[in-house]
Amino acid sequence: MLASALLLPALSLGSLTCYYCPLQHKGKSCPNITSQCLPHQRCSNSRGHYGPVYILSAQGCVDSDLCSSHEMTSYRGVEYNVSHTCCCKDQCVRGGVACSGRSGVSSERGIQQEKL
Helix, strand or coil, rough: HHHHHHHHHHHHHCCCEEEEEEEEECCCCCCCEEHHHHHHHHEEEEEEEEECCCEEEEEEEEEHHHHCCCCEEEEEEEEEEEEEEEECCCCCCCCCEEECCCCCCCCCCCCCCCCC
16 A cells, blocks of 8 residues: 555656536536646646537546547537637636647547536
8 A cells, every 4th residue: 555655646747637527517516626637638628519609618637639629529419519728737727828739728529528
């Protein structure tokens, strides 16, 4: 057990801590939960649109190469156009500064979705 306790801090070096909230209706509140990203991931804030209407939101870690992309995602049987805005600082989704380049501006595939 001591060996695993010594290894865990090494795994978090160079990785971000991000707020986590599953894909859900934008008006639903999120608990104050954080998740530890892998070194190649960024914090992301996603927005799901049905046509021009903003309906869904999510927060969490996504692969940095997925930032700046859009994807059609099914949620409760309806297709939404979901994109992410990525950032490069711990817990930066809530009013943080966006990254420059492919390592952090916007995407969808990396966030884990919860089927309700």
